[in-house]
Amino acid sequence: MPRQSILRLIKRWKRYQPKDSWSRVPKNTRGIYVLYRNSSGDHYAAVYIGVAGLGLTGGGGVRGRLKSHISRIKNWTHYSVFEVHDNVTREEIRELDSLLLGMFRHDPRIRLANKQKGSKKLYQLRNAVHWRESEPNKPLKQRRTKKSRGV
Numbered sequence: 385m386p387r388q389s390i391l392r393l394i395k396r397w398k399r400y401q402p403k404d405s406w407s408r409v410p411k412n413t414r415g416i417y418v419l420y421r422n423s424s425g426d427h428y429a430a431v432y433i434g435v436a437g438l439g440l441t442g443g444g445g446v447r448g449r450l451k452s453h454i455s456r457i458k459n460w461t462h463y464s465v466f467e468v469h470d471n472v473t474r475e476e477i478r479e480l481d482s483l484l485l486g487m488f489r490h491d492p493r494i495r496l497a498n499k500q501k502g503s504k505k506l507y508q509l510r511n512a513v514h515w516r517e518s519e520p521n522k523p524l525k526q527r528r529t530k531k532s533r534g535v
Contacts, residue, residue, distance in 0.1 A: 399464040406450035413446040415467040419460035435481040
């Protein structure tokens with residue numbers, strides 16, 4: 385029987401690797417990566433969050449993305465790579481990317497070069513399901529739309 389993985393989505397990762405070591409990342413690595421600017425000591429400021437390996441065949445991996453960022457994004461010194469398991473779909477990788485970018489979009493401590501406006505699917509979810517603040521132990525209730533009411 386195969387050994388159970390420690391994490392459900394992440395297969396392996398490397399953190400705060402120097403920019404010039406990008407060629408050590410295996411080809412076609414799928415997942416999320418972060419570019420950082422190291423200003424002093426152990427302080428790493430995130431400047432870019434990206435995903436790779438979204439091609440139909442899994443192509444366009446992290447290694448290629450890092451190589452392309454060398455000439456396109458000038459202010460990074462280090463990177464981190466979070467490789468996903470083989471059974472994680474392209475849509476799930478995109479969802480992780482949207483979630484991370486959405487969380488850090490308005491964080492004044494992080495100045496990302498790729499601030500997205502938002503994820504349509506996350507906004508759809510936000511508009512479809514509401515928590516009741518006054519009754520935290522009750523199950524979530526689906527908001528009724530005009531369509532569901534037959535209007």
